[in-house]
Amino acid sequence: MQFELRGVSMQYPGGVRALGDLSTTISPGVTGLLGPNGAGKSTLMLLLVGLARPTAGTIQLNGADLTGARPALYQRLGYVPQRFTPYPSLTVREFLTYVATLKRIEPKTARHQRVEQVLSLLHLEEVQARRTAHLSGGTRQRLGLAQALLNEPDVLILDEPTAGLDPDERLHFRRIIAGLGQHRTVIVSSHILGDLAQTCERLVVLEQGRLLYHGAVDALVAKALGSVWEMELPETQVDQVSREAVVISTRRAGDRVLVRAASLCPIGPGARPVEPTLEDAYIWLRGASVREGGAAR
Numbered sequence: 001m002q003f004e005l006r007g008v009s010m011q012y013p014g015g016v017r018a019l020g021d022l023s024t025t026i027s028p029g030v031t032g033l034l035g036p037n038g039a040g041k042s043t044l045m046l047l048l049v050g051l052a053r054p055t056a057g058t059i060q061l062n063g064a065d066l067t068g069a070r071p072a073l074y075q076r077l078g079y080v081p082q083r084f085t086p087y088p089s090l091t092v093r094e095f096l097t098y099v100a101t102l103k104r105i106e107p108k109t110a111r112h113q114r115v116e117q118v119l120s121l122l123h124l125e126e127v128q129a130r131r132t133a134h135l136s137g138g139t140r141q142r143l144g145l146a147q148a149l150l151n152e153p154d155v156l157i158l159d160e161p162t163a164g165l166d167p168d169e170r171l172h173f174r175r176i177i178a179g180l181g182q183h184r185t186v187i188v189s190s191h192i193l194g195d196l197a198q199t200c201e202r203l204v205v206l207e208q209g210r211l212l213y214h215g216a217v218d219a220l221v222a223k224a225l226g227s228v229w230e231m232e233l234p235e236t237q238v239d240q241v242s243r244e245a246v247v248i249s250t251r252r253a254g255d256r257v258l259v260r261a262a263s264l265c266p267i268g269p270g271a272r273p274v275e276p277t278l279e280d281a282y283i284w285l286r287g288a289s290v291r292e293g294g295a296a297r
């Protein structure tokens with residue numbers, strides 16, 4: 001399924017403009033939604049699942065207007081909010097059965113079967129009798145995804161699913177998400193670049209409610225080709241470089257500092273061009289946006 005956004009803006013009561021004039025198309029596969037805190041990622045997700053309406057513009061899902069609130073469309077969506085909190089006194093199985101009932105999965109045998117399927121898909125069988133209050137962060141996130149998958153949605157929207165997980169849990173979760181994108185439209189937000197780089201085919205980069213980039217991960221990296229440099233400098237010169245280029249990292253090497261920076265031209269006589277990483281490209285992109293006059297609210 002495909003989302004078409006045309007001129008979408010969102011202003012909260014009180015005047016905060018969380019999104020401004022966003023136009024783009026989100027296609028099947030896994031799309032990462034990237035941006036710093038406050039960039040508008042959660043707001044965009046709320047609009048995509050129909051929990052909020054844009055103050056201007058339109059959102060279509062496969063050509064049908066989402067802002068017209070057609071319940072049949074919402075049946076095809078699954079959503080895991082940022083802080084997913086299941087009822088603590090229910091066990092994992094009880095909670096899934098409860099949500100399956102709310103989602104009107106009928107008759108009872110079909111509901112039971114679907115609960116079994118998602119327990120197995122998310123490797124939750126071992127904890128099915130455990131109260132949700134006693135789950136680890138990673139297991140709770142898997143339960144969040146399990147409940148979203150109960151109605152076999154074509155579209156899955158996951159708001160920061162890997163936040164607060166330890167490295168093993170993150171790895172496990174990333175594998176699951178990548179697998180889900182084979183047959184669905186999956187939109188997953190994060191400000192952790194590594195997580196998105198591993199799971200997503202495409203990235204939507206937001207900054208202060210404005211679209212900075214939408215395209216393939218590789219194409220974003222390619223944009224920074226020829227614009228990332230490294231050089232060793234005395235510490236006293238680092239400030240000077242940061243005025244002329246976007247400093248990505250600094251590392252002390254003896255009495256000098258190894259500076260990695262993004263700039264359209266070499267950052268000094270000893271600068272050597274280096275292969276950009278996704279992180280370089282993202283920092284370069286954000287720096288370019290600031291140089292071009294900043295994101296518009």
Ligand code: ADP
Pocket residue numbers: 012013014016017018035036037038039040041042043044
């Ligand atoms: P992100 O998910 O990228 O951190 P959000 O969509 O949560 O960004 O927030 C975008 C902007 O909208 C921020 O400035 C935030 O403070 C503001 N905002 C978010 N939710 C509300 C709300 N319910 N009421 C008022 N302002 C909000």
